[in-house]
Amino acid sequence: MADRPKKKFIVTRFDPETDEVPKTQEYEIPVEPDWKVLDALNFIKDEIDGTLSHRWSCRMAVCGSCGMMVDGEPKLTCKEALSQYGDTVEVSPLSNFPIIRDLVVDLDGFMDKFQAVKPWIIRAKERAVEEGPMRQSPEELEEFKQFSMCINCMLCYSACPVVANEPDFLGPAAIALGHRYNVDSRDEGADARNEVFRGEGTVFSCSFANECSEVCPKHVDPAAAVNQAKFNAVIDWAKGLVLPRGGKE
Amino acid sequence: MRAAIAAVEADPDASVALVSKVYPMRSHTVSAEGGAAAVARDDDNFEMHGYDTVKGSDFLGDQDVIQYFVQEAPKELTRLEHWGCPWSRNDDGTVATRAFGGMSTKRTWYAADKVGFHMLHSLFQHSMQFDRIVRYDEQFVTKLLIENGTCRGVSALDVREGVVRVILGRAVILATGGAGKIFPFTTNGTIKTGDGMALAYRAGVPLKDMEFVQYHPTGLPGTGILITEATRGEGGHLKNSKGERFLVDYDYGVGTKAELGPRDMISRAIIQEIEAGRGIDGPYGQYVHLDLTHLGEEKINKRLPMVRELAKIYIGVDPVHEPIPIRPVVHYMMGGVDTDVTAATELPGLYAAGEVASASLNGANRLGSNSLTECLVFGAEAGRNAITFAKGSSDGEEGPLRAQGEEEAARVEALRGKKKGGERLAHIRHALNDTMESGCGVYREQESMDATARTVAELKGRYADIGLEDSSKVFNTELTAAMELGAMLDVAEALVNSAAQRKESRGAHTRKDAPTRDDQNWLHHTLCYFDPAGPRIDKKEVNLGKWVPEERKY
Amino acid sequence: MSRPAHPHAMQPKRPGRTRTAPPQLPPQFPMSGRYRAYTLFDWTGLIYLLLGFMALEIVWAVGSGPAAWAAITARFENPVYIAFHILAFVSVIFVGVRFFRFFPKSQPPRIGPVKPPPQPVILAGLYAAWIGVTAVFAFILSGGLSG
Numbered sequence: 035m036a037d038r039p040k041k042k043f044i045v046t047r048f049d050p051e052t053d054e055v056p057k058t059q060e061y062e063i064p065v066e067p068d069w070k071v072l073d074a075l076n077f078i079k080d081e082i083d084g085t086l087s088h089r090w091s092c093r094m095a096v097c098g099s100c101g102m103m104v105d106g107e108p109k110l111t112c113k114e115a116l117s118q119y120g121d122t123v124e125v126s127p128l129s130n131f132p133i134i135r136d137l138v139v140d141l142d143g144f145m146d147k148f149q150a151v152k153p154w155i156i157r158a159k160e161r162a163v164e165e166g167p168m169r170q171s172p173e174e175l176e177e178f179k180q181f182s183m184c185i186n187c188m189l190c191y192s193a194c195p196v197v198a199n200e201p202d203f204l205g206p207a208a209i210a211l212g213h214r215y216n217v218d219s220r221d222e223g224a225d226a227r228n229e230v231f232r233g234e235g236t237v238f239s240c241s242f243a244n245e246c247s248e249v250c251p252k253h254v255d256p257a258a259a260v261n262q263a264k265f266n267a268v269i270d271w272a273k274g275l276v277l278p279r280g281g282k283e
Numbered sequence: 284m285r286a287a288i289a290a291v292e293a294d295p296d297a298s299v300a301l302v303s304k305v306y307p308m309r310s311h312t313v314s315a316e317g318g319a320a321a322v323a324r325d326d327d328n329f330e331m332h333g334y335d336t337v338k339g340s341d342f343l344g345d346q347d348v349i350q351y352f353v354q355e356a357p358k359e360l361t362r363l364e365h366w367g368c369p370w371s372r373n374d375d376g377t378v379a380t381r382a383f384g385g386m387s388t389k390r391t392w393y394a395a396d397k398v399g400f401h402m403l404h405s406l407f408q409h410s411m412q413f414d415r416i417v418r419y420d421e422q423f424v425t426k427l428l429i430e431n432g433t434c435r436g437v438s439a440l441d442v443r444e445g446v447v448r449v450i451l452g453r454a455v456i457l458a459t460g461g462a463g464k465i466f467p468f469t470t471n472g473t474i475k476t477g478d479g480m481a482l483a484y485r486a487g488v489p490l491k492d493m494e495f496v497q498y499h500p501t502g503l504p505g506t507g508i509l510i511t512e513a514t515r516g517e518g519g520h521l522k523n524s525k526g527e528r529f530l531v532d533y534d535y536g537v538g539t540k541a542e543l544g545p546r547d548m549i550s551r552a553i554i555q556e557i558e559a560g561r562g563i564d565g566p567y568g569q570y571v572h573l574d575l576t577h578l579g580e581e582k583i584n585k586r587l588p589m590v591r592e593l594a595k596i597y598i599g600v601d602p603v604h605e606p607i608p609i610r611p612v613v614h615y616m617m618g619g620v621d622t623d624v625t626a627a628t629e630l631p632g633l634y635a636a637g638e639v640a641s642a643s644l645n646g647a648n649r650l651g652s653n654s655l656t657e658c659l660v661f662g663a664e665a666g667r668n669a670i671t672f673a674k675g676s677s678d679g680e681e682g683p684l685r686a687q688g689e690e691e692a693a694r695v696e697a698l699r700g701k702k703k704g705g706e707r708l709a710h711i712r713h714a715l716n717d718t719m720e721s722g723c724g725v726y727r728e729q730e731s732m733d734a735t736a737r738t739v740a741e742l743k744g745r746y747a748d749i750g751l752e753d754s755s756k757v758f759n760t761e762l763t764a765a766m767e768l769g770a771m772l773d774v775a776e777a778l779v780n781s782a783a784q785r786k787e788s789r790g791a792h793t794r795k796d797a798p799t800r801d802d803q804n805w806l807h808h809t810l811c812y813f814d815p816a817g818p819r820i821d822k823k824e825v826n827l828g829k830w831v832p833e834e835r836k837y
Numbered sequence: 838m839s840r841p842a843h844p845h846a847m848q849p850k851r852p853g854r855t856r857t858a859p860p861q862l863p864p865q866f867p868m869s870g871r872y873r874a875y876t877l878f879d880w881t882g883l884i885y886l887l888l889g890f891m892a893l894e895i896v897w898a899v900g901s902g903p904a905a906w907a908a909i910t911a912r913f914e915n916p917v918y919i920a921f922h923i924l925a926f927v928s929v930i931f932v933g934v935r936f937f938r939f940f941p942k943s944q945p946p947r948i949g950p951v952k953p954p955p956q957p958v959i960l961a962g963l964y965a966a967w968i969g970v971t972a973v974f975a976f977i978l979s980g981g982l983s984g
Contacts, residue, residue: 050857068566076950078869087761088760091305092313093470094597097308097310098309106946107870130861132859132860134855136755143849143850153411154409155366156407167370167377169375175369182369186308192863193863197847198846201845217945221367231850241875242939244875248871255942261943262945262946265945269405269948444855
């Protein structure tokens with residue numbers, strides 16, 4: 035491996051027991067032409083500095099663990115080719131999240147919002163196994179399928195200017211998931227979810243920056259989901275004024 | 284997760300701790316692509332699914348387990364549908380099925396080509412409505428706690444805080460997956476290091492049939508990323524350097540099934556093609572082609588969208604226009620913690636389900652799309668049986684359990700930032716990968732297996748002397764990597780010793796120096812017990828049933 | 838390094854078990870990359886606020902007799918006034934185009950049995966309505982009705 039080119043990595047470091055605030059550390063390493071950013075981080079951890087902490091797992095852009103800011107933009111490090119970046123690459127933890135250590139952020143705030151939208155099928159009466167699967171046409175499946183593709187990588191939360199400024203806002207992925215269930219023809223729980231959507235974490239905080247959809251690595255288009263959710267939440271509220279509650283409309 | 288749901292559904296007072304070293308939606312099930320098998324069509328029945336599975340297992344599968352499995356499979360997949368899983372549909376609204384390797388008819392339920400992702404997320408999201416399932420995320424289990432001959436909990440390192448705690452319970456279920464990372468080229472993610480297998484092994488529970496490692500025929504060279512069997516199920520062709528469909532043109536035992544033959548046979552065929560000089564050269568060694576170009580863009584976008592994206596991102600090929608380079612890569616371990624049809628191990632209070640277990644559903648070779656269903660069927664069984672056991676059991680003496688916990692805490696503390704200047708973790712891991720590849724590849728020989736067994740023993744010695752740089756407490760991933768490496772070495776030890784002593788070829792265990800199946804002497808399971816002096820091998824009878832072993836030809 | 842976001846952004850309900858560093862804003866926010874268009878889009882609100890006040894003033898002037906009206910129309914010649922209105926016009930186009938670009942995806946897949954029309958149709962309809970209403974207002978305001 036005589037002449038592998040080198041790149042410099044400026045990586046955020048933070049150990050809460052020894053550091054007051056996060057700082058950066060530089061590493062210069064030889065890189066391979068087909069590496070992703072994650073391969074470089076793993077090389078640093080394996081060969082240069084075992085104290086670097088970062089999350090990753092599947093390395094095929096489906097588990098959602100490896101989200102980080104690369105040169106100031108939220109990316110999945112296992113998906114981004116290193117060759118598209120210059121000789122110096124900045125890697126920092128996802129923006130808008132509290133930082134636990136180095137490149138690792140606190141996900142529990144997201145888990146709370148995730149759970150708050152009731153992301154499970156709600157039915158008035160549970161269907162028995164003996165009755166077999168419910169029928170759902172391919173068209174009905176298409177209506178929500180895109181929104182079910184979210185891998186919970188949280189790049190959208192990192193990009194959203196409202197998440198940065200309003201702690202209660204449910205955020206793109208959580209709303210998209212709630213909307214996915216609202217639109218699923220098998221679900222009957224839209225009332226309960228729309229109440230959550232109009233509640234503290236209100237979907238109406240979204241000002242349609244569309245950044246979430248720009249950074250989403252799975253083309254879920256959460257901005258579409260959030261704004262459709264706004265539409266539905268209003269219709270649902272108006273119906274609630276006029277019609278009695280209960281049953282699926 | 285399936286076990287946790289089953290437990291809380293079975294008993295209104297049950298409470299379940301869901302302990303995981305990663306957040307649940309990161310589990311490697313998420314990467315499974317092809318589908319989950321269950322009888323669904325009128326032209327199918329349990330008899331056929333059972334027979335396919337038994338034959339696929341090269342007659343090493345326990346037939347009582349297989350019978351139970353095929354009967355429960357449709358119920359489990361239906362339940363998952365009720366819980367929101369977006370199965371792909373036929374035009375009439377019924378669940379669609381596709382053809383899969385080794386299956387005599389279409390019975391693989393699928394969700395485009397992201398079935399594992401959808402199943403995992405549907406399960407996880409469904410489980411969130413139960414308050415009695417308490418999650419302990421990013422807790423690395425270090426030891427099973429045993430008191431009075433019963434498993435009564437675990438000790439776990441809280442990765443965020445860096446403290447070891449005990450989590451006590453009346454029963455423990457392992458669902459920690461396989462250990463593909465002991466090999467260099469694998470579809471598995473970094474978290475699949477055999478932690479659960481090692482926990483059981485060190486606790487004295489035997490590991491069964493560890494020698495059987497499935498090489499998935501179509502993985503990307505270099506990264507090992509999985510290209511699903513569904514590509515072949517939808518009509519993809521495997522071609523050599525001459526453009527021949529070698530599974531059709533030469534006799535590899537798959538008969539008319541060709542690309543839909545069982546995985547072990549196809550992997551062997553590919554390796555033989557490469558050894559015969561008909562492979563194609565690449566930067567990561569030789570490979571063959573998976574040709575989807577004749578399927579057309581519309582079909583690929585509808586049924587195999589993720590495959591298209593993966594090929595473009597990770598190997599720079601658009602499968603609509605060009606064939607995908609592929610080669611066999613390690614994918615699944617048929618072996619694991621010895622369990623029976625009730626998902627119980629021989630240690631009271633300890634259950635296991637999924638890839639970590641060997642019930643044995645899959646025998647010497649697993650059919651594609653059986654393992655996702657396996658997780659559901661035996662996950663549910665483990666959950667129900669664990670609750671029944673827990674109800675009849677007691678909490679045990681807390682004193683000795685806490686004492687064990689404290690010992691573990693001390694052991695883990697001693698490992699943290701252990702010795703600056705000792706050997707690097709990554710070097711031992713690379714050495715392990717290399718020796719496993721050379722000794723326990725698709726084709727094996729006594730000499731190389733014995734050499735690997737010696738190397739693994741030597742690596743265990745070197746492991747005792749590693750140098751760890753990170754002495755921090757908060758989110759110390761070098762410490763967890765060190766513990767994972769320890770688990771990998773234990774699993775590798777069991778694997779290579781099991782492989783070296785099985786002197787026949789069966790299913791995925793193929794030997795150049797014993798190329799035929801020997802039912803006379805070897806129709807039994809291998810059990811491997813931990814012993815500080817070196818692993819002890821024993822055998823266990825296969826539960827045969829109505830399907831009598833015959834020649835495995837397709 | 839970046840600037841801090843809201844100190845409680847993405848904070849979990851239960852306090853974190855270890856000390857965390859505060860969340861940081863995305864580095865390109867507010868005036869780099871795609872955020873610039875979004876931030877300007879938000880700031881045009883100021884222009885509409887001012888336009889709103891001006892409109893109220895004009896309405897008041899119409900009701901207050903010819904002297905007030907003459908004073909208001911005299912202002913129309915002022916170059917600052919004209920410049921402001923050119924800026925307002927540009928920002929309305931900008932906001933309109935941006936809004937129309939995003940509007941189709943905010944339509945739910947179905948309201949009851951009714952599906953939305955295909956996206957190009959929605960877009961064509963929006964632009965047609967916009968241009969149509971603008972034409973009507975221009976006609977009225979330029980005295981077309983007083984004939």
